[in-house]
Amino acid sequence: MNYIQIKNLSKRYFDVNALENINIKISKGSLFGLLGPNGAGKTTLLKILATLISPDDGKVEINEIDLVKKPRQIRELIGYVAQEISLDKILTGRELLDFQADLYHIPKTKKLERIQDLIIKLDMQNWIDRKCGTYSGGMKRRIDLAAGLLHLPKVLILDEPTVGLDIESRNIIWDLLKNLKEDGMTIILSSHYLNEIDYLADTVVIINDGKVIDQGNPNYLKSKLGGERISLKVREFSSPEESEKVKEILNKIDGIRQIVINSAQGYSLNFIAEKEKDFLTKLKVELAFSKFEIFSLTQSQPSLDDVYLQATGKTLQDAEIFMAGKRDLKKESKQSMR
Amino acid sequence: MELKQFNFLFLYQETFALTKRLFIQLKRRPSTLIAGILQPIIWLFLFGALFSNAPKDFLPGVNSYGNFLGAGLIVFTAFSGALNSGLPLMFDREFGFLNRLLVAPLTSRLSIILSSFLYITILSFIQSIAIMFISYLLGYGFPEFFGLGIVFATLILLVLFVTSISLCLAFILPGHIELIALIFVVNLPLLFASTALAPISFMPSWLGWIASFNPLTFAIEPIRVSYTSSINLDFIALHAPYGDLTCRDCISLLFILTISSLIVINPLLNKKLN
Numbered sequence: 092m093n094y095i096q097i098k099n100l101s102k103r104y105f106d107v108n109a110l111e112n113i114n115i116k117i118s119k120g121s122l123f124g125l126l127g128p129n130g131a132g133k134t135t136l137l138k139i140l141a142t143l144i145s146p147d148d149g150k151v152e153i154n155e156i157d158l159v160k161k162p163r164q165i166r167e168l169i170g171y172v173a174q175e176i177s178l179d180k181i182l183t184g185r186e187l188l189d190f191q192a193d194l195y196h197i198p199k200t201k202k203l204e205r206i207q208d209l210i211i212k213l214d215m216q217n218w219i220d221r222k223c224g225t226y227s228g229g230m231k232r233r234i235d236l237a238a239g240l241l242h243l244p245k246v247l248i249l250d251e252p253t254v255g256l257d258i259e260s261r262n263i264i265w266d267l268l269k270n271l272k273e274d275g276m277t278i279i280l281s282s283h284y285l286n287e288i289d290y291l292a293d294t295v296v297i298i299n300d301g302k303v304i305d306q307g308n309p310n311y312l313k314s315k316l317g318g319e320r321i322s323l324k325v326r327e328f329s330s331p332e333e334s335e336k337v338k339e340i341l342n343k344i345d346g347i348r349q350i351v352i353n354s355a356q357g358y359s360l361n362f363i364a365e366k367e368k369d370f371l372t373k374l375k376v377e378l379a380f381s382k383f384e385i386f387s388l389t390q391s392q393p394s395l396d397d398v399y400l401q402a403t404g405k406t407l408q409d410a411e412i413f414m415a416g417k418r419d420l421k422k423e424s425k426q427s428m429r
Numbered sequence: 430m431e432l433k434q435f436n437f438l439f440l441y442q443e444t445f446a447l448t449k450r451l452f453i454q455l456k457r458r459p460s461t462l463i464a465g466i467l468q469p470i471i472w473l474f475l476f477g478a479l480f481s482n483a484p485k486d487f488l489p490g491v492n493s494y495g496n497f498l499g500a501g502l503i504v505f506t507a508f509s510g511a512l513n514s515g516l517p518l519m520f521d522r523e524f525g526f527l528n529r530l531l532v533a534p535l536t537s538r539l540s541i542i543l544s545s546f547l548y549i550t551i552l553s554f555i556q557s558i559a560i561m562f563i564s565y566l567l568g569y570g571f572p573e574f575f576g577l578g579i580v581f582a583t584l585i586l587l588v589l590f591v592t593s594i595s596l597c598l599a600f601i602l603p604g605h606i607e608l609i610a611l612i613f614v615v616n617l618p619l620l621f622a623s624t625a626l627a628p629i630s631f632m633p634s635w636l637g638w639i640a641s642f643n644p645l646t647f648a649i650e651p652i653r654v655s656y657t658s659s660i661n662l663d664f665i666a667l668h669a670p671y672g673d674l675t676c677r678d679c680i681s682l683l684f685i686l687t688i689s690s691l692i693v694i695n696p697l698l699n700k701k702l703n
């Protein structure tokens with residue numbers, strides 16, 4: 092059952108196409124991962140779902156309620172945890188939760204109970220009565236998450252919830268998300284961390300440059316890629332030049348594709364070998380011909396990064412680093428001020 | 430437009446929460462409140478002393494300059510507070526806290542505006558009472574019951590008028606620096622171009638004309654009259670160059686200004702908040 096339907100959704104900022112003709116279906120009770128590098132359009136999509144910005148084109152329905160026509164009904168359904176956390180420095184965590192509960196019209200009788208419940212679940216007892224201005228990044232995230240959960244939303248939206256967090260906070264958040272999912276909550280989570288999506292999500296959509304690259308179950312996407320991921324070394328630590336030579340040799344072999352030199356692992360060569368073809372014999376012959384030997388040859392499972400690499404020709408990490416330097420976040424936040 | 434199921438209790442709950450937040454901020458950073466009371470009192474002392482030998486016949490209906498000045502300072506304090514009321518909203522816009530309010534299913538987003546009105550009105554009442562009390566201790570008298578009614582009615586109108594403008598600016602201007610700059614530029618000139626510090630008869634005629642159109646004057650004069658014992662609404666409060674205005678006239682003008690400004694800013698607030 093498709094609980095959330097996004098049809099032909101587009102959004103522009105001046106000359107940037109932040110989202111282009113996005114189509115996504117999310118079923119009830121799933122933990123849906125939105126994977127993409129910085130600038131892919133994740134925040135824009137989630138802000139539209141949270142009714143903070145309106146789409147230029149297309150349609151979104153949650154539980155068959157039109158998001159543009161009935162934003163207030165949508166707001167009651169969703170809990171939104173923004174990428175940029177904004178707490179009132181001067182309020183204590185407890186006061187903030189109390190404030191938030193009133194904005195969601197939670198009756199007085201239930202308010203204290205819910206707040207107490209979340210304080211325990213997110214392990215906030217020790218600092219909940221301190222002012223938000225004194226909180227660390229992890230504490231801020233946790234209190235913000237608690238605020239998003241107070242009204243027991245049907246859909247929880249989290250925009251890069253674990254970026255830059257300490258491991259303790261991250262684990263608490265991950266565990267809570269898993270529990271919430273078991274309780275039947277629909278969760279949408281954006282991330283540029285493969286591990287996070289791989290660990291948490293049962294459905295993933297990979298977006299890049301405002302467009303959907305692929306979507307489905309992570310394992311399905313990986314297996315769809317086909318082939319075996321091979322990592323080859325001709326020496327423990329090769330020079331870049333040597334690896335370039337080996338790359339040329341590999342290029343000639345039928346059944347080997349997508350050769351990447353991995354500078355982080357002693358200039359090893361990573362590539363995909365098609366399963367049916369016996370590339371190994373040929374590889375040995377060709378290498379010996381150029382006086383190379385196989386130092387190590389390891390096989391690995393495809394990851395979501397390979398899915399991304401396949402579609403864009405870049406690793407997710409490279410795309411992330413490339414974009415991070417290009418954006419003027421100050422200007423963007425000025426422009427998105429209401 | 431979505432048909433809102435309008436729930437009065439919900440509106441009360443959210444407005445109360447928003448207002449309470451502003452008061453918690455005030456309680457933890459009381460400097461605004463204290464400065465707002467101290468400043469006019471210092472003025473009362475200094476200006477009172479400075480002009481203590483001013484010829485009394487020039488001051489209509491009062492027996493000392495301090496007595497004359499009280500009304501001006503009450504109005505000026507309320508005015509300054511209301512002028513600053515856009516600042517918390519501006520900070521909420523800049524730091525993204527406003528998004529928290531916009532994502533919530535508020536019954537009406539006007540509760541954001543309403544809470545600012547409530548906060549500033551209560552704050553300026555507290556400050557005014559403090560000033561009135563101290564000027565009483567200084568021997569400048571205290572309004573009678575009916576006079577108090579006039580004081581507070583006038584203050585509410587002025588606060589509504591100025592707050593609505595300030596909130597509007599908080600949505601239009603790009604950041605708090607611009608807002609503070611504007612407040613800074615507007616604040617004192619409006620004071621000096623009103624009858625807070627001197628009656629119109631003291632002023633050169635061009636300034637008299639300006640002062641007699643200044644909304645601050647419309648608030649100051651009824652409050653000044655409310656300090657006299659023979660207070661009634663038909664009392665001539667202001668000898669403007671274009672004619673005499675009664676207490677009733679001043680309050681009516683203030684009322685019209687307030688209503689018009691609310692009507693004018695309403696579409697803008699709707700646009701920003703919907």
Ligand SMILES: Nc1ncnc2c1ncn2[C@@H]1O[C@H](COP(=O)(O)OP(=O)(O)O)[C@@H](O)[C@H]1O
Binds near residue numbers: 104105108422423427
């Ligand atoms: N307010 C804005 N004004 C102009 N451009 C923006 C604004 N917000 C986002 N963008 C641009 O839109 C694209 C998508 O941004 P965003 O949705 O924030 O991506 P992500 O969350 O995946 O990093 C980027 O190219 C970004 O620079």
Ligand SMILES: [Mg+2]
Binds near residue numbers: 134
């Ligand atoms: Mg983002």
